[in-house]
Amino acid sequence: MVRRPIEGRSDSWAGYAACGWAVAFGLAHVYAGLGGARVLIRHSVGETRASGDTFIAVGLFGTGLLCLVAGGLALALVQPWGLVVPRRMLLVAGWSVAAILFVHTAGAFAILALAGADVIELTTEPMRTYGPASVVRWNVFVFEPPFLLGGALFALTTRTFMRRTRPGPPVSQNPRRPQR
Structure with a gap:
């Protein structure tokens, strides 16, 4: 069957x-990799790690590249040219991005909550330098919310794509579903 987008809807x-x-x-990570935002990076991972070549090459430039690819994926999920990519591939990629971002956020919040409650001890350089309370607040209110936002946006985008591209006639012409 041919995939057809829902007609007359603007939910992209x-x-x-x-x-x-x-x-x-992605651009924020590339900027940080080029030397910008050093204060933020040091507060997040520590001076020693932030100045390492591996962290910059993989952690910042690698993440920046993956984010730019994810941007292309988001466009493929809403643009007509995305329909040339196999539907299942786009669905798996979209749900995977959303899941990775949600799992990252949930894991970080769990670790930070346990550290904040003194259940576990984190021995990272920022914890020793700035103290647990400062690092927990910094991560909860600055570093983790963007991951949560990204996960929500990719989940919503992928869900919309999934509904839009169901096999068969457009939803507005499907006799089993009322028109909206």
Whole structure:
């Protein structure tokens, strides 16, 4: 059967927002890799790690590249040219990005909550330098919310794509479903 988008609906805003989020997040990582935002990086991972070549090459430039690819994925989920890519591939990629971002956020919040409650002890350089309370607040309110936002945008975009591209006639012409 031929996949056809839902006619007359303009609910692709989440895809454009996910693309914008991914590009902004990717460019922020490239900027940090080029030497910008050193204060933020040091507070997040520590001076020793932030100045390492591996961290910069993989952690910052690698993440930046992956984010730019994710931006392309978000556009493929909402643009007509995305229909040339196999539907299942786009669905797996979209749900995977959303899941990775959600799992990252949930894991970080769990670790930070346990560290904040003194259940576990984190012995990272920022913890020793700035103290647990400062690092927990910094991560909870600055570093983790963008991951949560990205996960929500990719989940919404992928769900919309999944509904839009169901096999068969357009939803507005499906006799089993009322028109909206």
